[in-house]
Amino acid sequence: FKEFKAQSVSEFFKKNAAMLGYTGKIRSLTTIVHEGVTNSLDACEEAGILPEISVWVEELGTEHYRVTMEDNASGIPLEYVPQVFGRMLAGSKAHRNIQSRGQQGIGVSGAVMFSQVTTGKPTSFLTSTGDTHIVKGRVQLDVKRNLGEIVDKEKLHNTSGWRGTVIAHEAKGVLYNKSRYSPYNYLRMTSIANPHARITFIEPDGTRILFERSTTLVPKPPKAIKPHPYGITPDDLLTMASNTDAKKLGAFLEKEFVRISSAKAEEIASLSGVSLAQQPARLSWDDAERVVNAFKATKFFAPPTEGLRPIGGEEIAKSLTSTLSPEFTQTITRAPQTFRGGILFVVEAGLAYGGKAGKGGIEIIRYANRAPLIFDQGGCAITEAVKSVDWKRYGVRDVEKVPLTVFVNIVSTHVPYTSAGKQALAMEEEIHAEVRYALMDCGRALSRFLAGKRKLYERRSK
Template identity: 40%
Template sequence: MVLAEELAKQQKSISVAEFFEKNKHLLGFDSPTRGIITTIKEAIDNALDACEESMVLPDILVIIRKTGSDTYSIAVEDNGPGIMPEQVPFVFGKLLYGSRFHQVRQSRGQQGIGISAAVLYAQLTSGTPAVVISRTGAKTKAHRFTLMIRTQTNEPEVLSHEEIDWALPHGTRIELEFASSMAAKKRLLEYLKYTSIVNPHARFRIEIDGEGTTFERVSGEVPPCPRSIKPHPHGIELGILKRMAAASDLPVEVFLQEEFSRVGKKTASEILALALIDGGVTASSLSPPDLKTLLATMQTVRIPAPPAQTCLSPIGEELLVEGLEKEFALDFVKARSRAPGVFSGHSFVVEAAIGYGGRLEAEGSAKILRFANRVPLLYQQGACAITQSIQSINWKGYGISQAGLPMGPVLILVHVASTNVPFTSESKDAVASIPEVEREIVLALQELGRDLKLFLSRRDRGRIAEDRARAVCAIIPDIASKVAEIVEAPVPDTSAIEGRIMRRVVVKRGLRGDHVSIRVDNHTAKPVELTLYDISADTGEGATIPPDFVSDLDGETTKCWRVALPPHESFLTEYPGSGGGSLSVQGIDESQMVLLNLDE
């Protein structure tokens, strides 16, 4: 038997940097291809968070340059508030160092791992240090660092530090070099596109080997930065409560009100009365059994949900619809922001949108866009609670075919925003399965599904009606000529009737004696706006409705009417003249219109 002494010799402490170096796939660095996307994502998350905190409109530049057969240099630059020079080595050169870990509010980054993991990955694969430039204001110079991470200790190693001139008044730039490939270029651009949809106040520019693409901002307003709130009594665990109480010299009654969200004097008294604890004793003096009772009572007393409005920053229905419409020119799109919910004391809100048709592919599975705290999720779609919730819905009931996922030209967007998004892994690829969250996703999508069903059945009814109308129109000319034959009259023009049956706009110009008439009939169910251009030798003077605009050229006069017609209404103007020339119509699709120039 090998003795315990021998085994003990091998026991040692492992630094968190060593751990993540060996397990880099846990942080999204599974492959060189993915490494490049993860790095850019981490840098952009940080830039957007910092800009939001300092109320700056983000302007973010990403530069990718090939530096060797399989090495790339990646630089990400922002116009955020910058980082104090003494903090730079820790922010970039130490894992688990950050400002948002203990804050209860929605933010993209939280653990202080992401960007230093990118630095770790760079030095592991290319052996080169990170280059960081940061400037905190126009009055100070910029600071330039080259730095690495000492893996065995998880401490930063600064190789150089100097003050330099820099074009930006404030901001941060990080440059890394690592073994990678641009195999995922399409996915990278997709990531930027989706990031820009949910961050309409930010501008992104990306240059890949000199070739640039810009994702312009569409809003000039910085969204309000979510504010940190106190923990909610329903989301606390005994170990944490013990720590909080031990650190407080307040009377319990005040401690509860000061340290927890949504606990006022009344709630505090109610909790303490039920727990049989004297509100006057100091929190730090509570015994372990007292704390257990206190916790149990806190969690049974009814307390309002945490104040989601201040700590969360949803995208909003309007913005979701706009972003999707712009990107996919959809036939149908609708968004729904659900009311905030709570799981284990963490606030969350689910937003969802469904799109149909447009530029979406008609075949194959629906397009799924997943977001968490305004960050697109690109990997592990199958493992994500969002996907599983989508699959759990019976889409056939909404007129959509389904094979696990819904099929056809459908887009489904889900955004989960929370003070603590429950990811399945530290690479933040997929949302873990939390019943409260899944329920909200399903409810939001079911609401939207009903709207989609309505749209699809209306469209189908429209199609049936159109088919019938088309059949009727096909025989009208025959009927007309038969009737004309019987009554021995000339064959009438039936286009206007066809227009009416087909629910189109009919524009008709004709000559009645020495008068020219122009008539527009709106047979559609919608208001229409169009512009008539009537070009002939007639001047149009004396028209019953005078033209809005007249211009002469080489003896021909262009007479122009702007016509706005409610459904089923008509426009008619007449002027003295002899006709001829041409009539054209602008502002309406040709397929929606019948144009008859009868005096030609």
């Protein structure tokens, strides 16, 4: 045991950078873009701002690039800069029950780490919250202590009242191309699911590509949603009880959960045998188990719909039509459900048949909280759910050749990813079932369309 040592979370992710998506030259570059763009979209949406995002990739040498990203979001107060850019597991989203693309507090610090480790250089930033000055500087990450350090900074006069953030990462051992895994396709997929964002992309050869917004409707800022009693575990209940400021169990149940009225709280008390006057912080494990069992025996309304922001069936159909020119599309947004821990989620799906749909067989397009999942398709529960559908029943003769694109978007206050790289969903039974129902629902419409097409074909050939 003389060798026994602890390490910091940054040391762990530096050694295991593949877990954050920094594996392979093309994916590493796209991951840097992904971390910046998801943060910008989240910050814009939270502040109710129509996103103007630009991404500029410059080639500085062989496998040596600089990625500069600018947004018009809320800006980052100077005192938070070291934590935002240099401290893993620190952020504004991880501990809140809110739909957002980020949820770990690791993303941008990971990009700072990767570029620092490959070039020895800090990350440059420029940010303002819209007040009288703009802060410009460079920041790096102290891996051993998991802390951010501002290397240098200066304050500039903010004459135009600019608000937003610009980040520039320099990285080596990365590569730009226009494959399915490149920054170009990532931004295209991002604009499909975020019709309110205008994204400008400048490629290394100087080509400017504008992904114009197709709606000026700003999605209502996501709202923190309380957990629903279904799916709560005794440990969740105890953790919530230790963090609440409600003095009694009754008030705690009504305040911290959705769908629990005072009448419902009474019902729970009588079913569980735990008094509503009990102080939440003094609940025992047995009490918690009894309350949770009472939840399971009680009828609650379904989770509310206003907290989550799906893309919407119409928007999905519009996007599928404009990118694939299919003969047939069908979309669906299912009702909210819950999985482990009372976590709300909504599944929406779409099918596109014919035109440019399919890639020599079924093509799967996956999103989580409107962020595209480009990598790790093989290890994703969405892929498994798509494969588990018996497509033959819906008129698909050969899954290896059919011109069919399957679109799935999961929105939730906590997306269960398989790894910190956030590109694949872990298997949760409730999510798997919902994806299947959504696809089978669309499948039935597809089967009617294909039957009609076949009839038409047979009539003509008679």
